[in-house]
Amino acid sequence: MKTRIAFFTTLLLAAALHAQDGKTFHTSTGTRLQSQKEIEDIGEINEQQGGSKWRVNVSGRGQYTSNALLSGNNTSSDFLFLPTIEVGYHTPLGKHFSFDLATKIEAAILADHSDRSFVGYSAIATLDYTCKPGVPRAYVSVEPYRYDAFDSGELATEAVGFTGGFDWGHSFNAGRSVVFAGTSYSYYLADPSIDSRSTVRGVIGLAHQIRTNLTGQAYYQYQYSDYTDFGRNDSRNVLAGNLLYQFREHLFGTVNVSWVNNDSSQQRASYQGVSAGLGLTLQY
Secondary structure: OHHHHHHHHHHHHHHHHHOOOOOOEEOOOOOEEOOHHHHOOOOOOOOOOOOOOEEEEEEEEEEEEOEOOOOEEOOEOEEEEEEEEEEEEEEEEOOOEEEEEEEEEEEEEEOOOHHHOEEEEEEEEEEEEOOOOOOOEEEEEEEEEEEEEOOOOOEEEEEEEEEEEEEEEEEEOOOOEEEEEEEEEEEEEEEOHHHOEEEEEEEEEEEEEEEOOEEEEEEEEEEEEEEOOOOEEEEEEEEEEEEEEEOOOOEEEEEEEEEEEEEEOOHHHOEEEEEEEEEEEEEO
16 A cells, blocks of 8 residues: 555656646747646646556546636636547666656647647656655656647647756655655757746645545645746746546546646736646556
């Protein structure tokens, strides 16, 4: 039981801190597209299991958002379909290091604001270091990505992200509960250059094994982004909760809710939004 909840917590931290941050998309006419990490709940439970070094995840999720335009306060509700295919490989490198490589194809299809739908291609290579159990894990990663408008196929944005960070978790309650925290710094070199930015983020949260096959998580995340070529600074606060239910050995269901408040020096980029979603993942 203790092993299971600690394993899930490692995945929660990876999703909340180590995954790509919100990617701001622009078309050639300057239209702002929906961001994948603003569509998705940041830090959603990753439905992986231990075992094989290779992994394949196929998932689909329906998501309601109160603010698809990411402008103002809950002004443009919409429903999204979020399919994802991921292939990954993980291997230890000696006693303290490990290496992980993941490639992903994902899409966001909006029901009402279809002009903001997109498809994305990304990969992330991560090297991490753990001195011993109970101390923070350190990691560095490189992540190239490209996102295109779904209908036209035109480039929305592409970049290479460089990230370094630390995360840590401590189990209690006979191993059924884990408190976790972490911080990271990323720099994204983007095309168009208006999307180039440095980002600092931190998270603190709690994960709890409610039942043998049901795990819950609640967390708070803060993120600060400085757009280096645009004179823009964003400060984002996120409150979120997730539930992960294991139906069978390789089949998982998720429920997620989140509230986001993004305060930007560019007034049109300031927004608040609430989202909720249901998903299924098949993992091998």
